Amino acid sequence: MNSRRLITLLLLGSALLLAACDAAPAAPDATPTVQATVAPTNTPVPPTPTQTATPAPQRVFAQNVLPEAVRASINNVLAQQPADFIAATDPNTADLQVAYAPNVDLPTIGNVVFVLVAPLPALMDDVPFSTVQAAWQGQPVVCDACTFTGTLRLSESTLAALKVVLGEPAPGAVEVVASDQLMQTLWDNADSWGIVPFDQLTVRLKVLSIDGLSPLHRGLDLNTYPLIVKVGLAGSIETAQKLQAAFATPITNRDENKLSLVAITGVTAMSRDFAATMDAQGVLYPAELIKDWFLTSDIVHISNEVSFWEDCPPQPTANRGVFCSDPKYWELLTSINTNLIELTGNHLNDYGPDPLSYTLGIYEAAGIPYFGGGRTITEATRYITITDHGNVLAFAGCNPVGPSIGWVDGLDDGRPGSAPCSSPFPKLQEEIGKAKAAGAVVFATLQYNEQPLGEYSYETAQSQANDFARLVDAGASVVSGSQGHSVQGFGLKGNAFLHYGVGNLFFDQTQAINLRQNFIDRYIVYDNRLLSVELLATYRDGSQQTRPMTPEEKRDLLKTLFDLSYWE
Numbered sequence: 001m002n003s004r005r006l007i008t009l010l011l012l013g014s015a016l017l018l019a020a021c022d023a024a025p026a027a028p029d030a031t032p033t034v035q036a037t038v039a040p041t042n043t044p045v046p047p048t049p050t051q052t053a054t055p056a057p058q059r060v061f062a063q064n065v066l067p068e069a070v071r072a073s074i075n076n077v078l079a080q081q082p083a084d085f086i087a088a089t090d091p092n093t094a095d096l097q098v099a100y101a102p103n104v105d106l107p108t109i110g111n112v113v114f115v116l117v118a119p120l121p122a123l124m125d126d127v128p129f130s131t132v133q134a135a136w137q138g139q140p141v142v143c144d145a146c147t148f149t150g151t152l153r154l155s156e157s158t159l160a161a162l163k164v165v166l167g168e169p170a171p172g173a174v175e176v177v178a179s180d181q182l183m184q185t186l187w188d189n190a191d192s193w194g195i196v197p198f199d200q201l202t203v204r205l206k207v208l209s210i211d212g213l214s215p216l217h218r219g220l221d222l223n224t225y226p227l228i229v230k231v232g233l234a235g236s237i238e239t240a241q242k243l244q245a246a247f248a249t250p251i252t253n254r255d256e257n258k259l260s261l262v263a264i265t266g267v268t269a270m271s272r273d274f275a276a277t278m279d280a281q282g283v284l285y286p287a288e289l290i291k292d293w294f295l296t297s298d299i300v301h302i303s304n305e306v307s308f309w310e311d312c313p314p315q316p317t318a319n320r321g322v323f324c325s326d327p328k329y330w331e332l333l334t335s336i337n338t339n340l341i342e343l344t345g346n347h348l349n350d351y352g353p354d355p356l357s358y359t360l361g362i363y364e365a366a367g368i369p370y371f372g373g374g375r376t377i378t379e380a381t382r383y384i385t386i387t388d389h390g391n392v393l394a395f396a397g398c399n400p401v402g403p404s405i406g407w408v409d410g411l412d413d414g415r416p417g418s419a420p421c422s423s424p425f426p427k428l429q430e431e432i433g434k435a436k437a438a439g440a441v442v443f444a445t446l447q448y449n450e451q452p453l454g455e456y457s458y459e460t461a462q463s464q465a466n467d468f469a470r471l472v473d474a475g476a477s478v479v480s481g482s483q484g485h486s487v488q489g490f491g492l493k494g495n496a497f498l499h500y501g502v503g504n505l506f507f508d509q510t511q512a513i514n515l516r517q518n519f520i521d522r523y524i525v526y527d528n529r530l531l532s533v534e535l536l537a538t539y540r541d542g543s544q545q546t547r548p549m550t551p552e553e554k555r556d557l558l559k560t561l562f563d564l565s566y567w568e
Helices: 003-022 068-079 129-136 156-166 179-188 237-246 272-281 291-295 327-335 353-365 377-381 426-437 462-474 551-563
Strands: 058-062 085-087 096-100 108-119 152-154 174-176 193-197 205-210 228-235 259-264 299-304 340-342 384-388 391-398 441-446 478-481 490-493 496-499 504-506 517-526 529-540 546-548
Touching: 058 068, 058 237, 068 085, 068 108, 096 156, 096 237, 108 156, 108 179, 108 237, 129 156, 152 156, 152 179, 156 174, 156 193, 156 228, 179 193, 193 205, 205 529, 228 237, 259 391, 259 441, 272 327, 291 517, 340 391, 377 426, 391 426, 391 517, 426 441, 426 462, 441 462, 462 478, 462 490, 462 496, 496 517, 496 529, 504 517, 529 551
Parallel strands: 058 085, 058 096, 152 174, 152 193, 259 299, 299 340, 391 441, 441 478, 478 496
Antiparallel strands: 096 228, 108 193, 108 205, 108 228, 259 517, 384 391, 490 496, 517 529, 529 546
């Protein structure tokens, strides 16, 4: 009990005692009088109020080397508790400082994840951490397919963070580059590597995993991944712990609740020899070696170009150009968690409109959205949206090549079908613009001419590149060619990614190597922004089973395609 309260209580006790003495009854008068009876009261006398000073809020300074997103999260928490904390602008007058934490004993409130990157056309995918350490120490770099000039490029704030986990770099081992110039500097020095905060990735930079660990994947082990730095609180332990408790969840620049992995595929046509293989080997056989890529994705897109039909004849048929799929093959698509269907294919109405109507019923019963086709022209040409982990993803597509029997209402008979369009795709551009204006990350697909150069080829005609670029100008972040039986090259325009032909996924063409090669393009969307793309390369052998390419096979293919790509 403090002395002021003790004195107050003593004084209060004395006052009550004196009041009791003063209230002793007087001697009665000789002549009695009538008096009103007043009930005694037990209401205590209130204590004399004391003045208590309100403690000033603690001043908290978030160091400028922290990423902007992290500092914004800190300031947001401070703003919610103005009576306890305020943001400080001067570190010298702050009660607490938020900084990278070299001391494991400091109270922590989160972490910052950094990423090893190279220009997108780099051929390597994974780098040992020992190689990163060697580069940091100015030693020679040795690893498979590594091309490296010997200088790591990063911003000043990234350098300050990585000193915590990697120590002081060797003289000349790193080059400090302004954040807004780093991407271009890496492209100007094609054999260089950089390190950037996760949330500052762009699709122009290729993420290099470290010892098999990629920050693009879900379930990243933050205790094992080496390029992560904790954010700590320096100052009074009591104050630091109070602020630490104010963070309901740790702050980070990599929140998996904001992360969407979108797998976009090429041609699926479960018919002909491919169907015969499933009949012989089992419906799930074609995807057994690649299914994990789909099961670890949030959105799995399939461009199914062939309708299911209960009366589909046994495969293969004598007519090699007319397609249908037995409904039992639907199990292959459900086994890989397909949750988005594209309908821009050429062969949807090969057996008339009834199989497609039946097929749309399958999708609708499964609750799987579709785009690029439908029952009516309005349904076929609209964009659709999917919200995943807080990201709004829009999808739209069309078929500029026909045939007319495959287009919705293509014979003026009200048939379902693919969305018709012709260059420069005014309706598709309109839908892309509306989706973009609504705040979505837009994916556009085209069932383009399969042979723009007269044969199945790795090459992309300039006219195709121009048409795809128009859709970027309209607001698309991704433009993908669903038609490509032969895998084709890539393009960049601003911060948008173009893939002119993804290749066959589930189809039977094996007569040439470029028809057996395929990509599953997995796009990483973070906080409603296209952040990166993984090019997952596959090879389909003569048995119709698709497998991951070996690193050597993938490097050889990428080198060919990068030389044929359009970089802006």
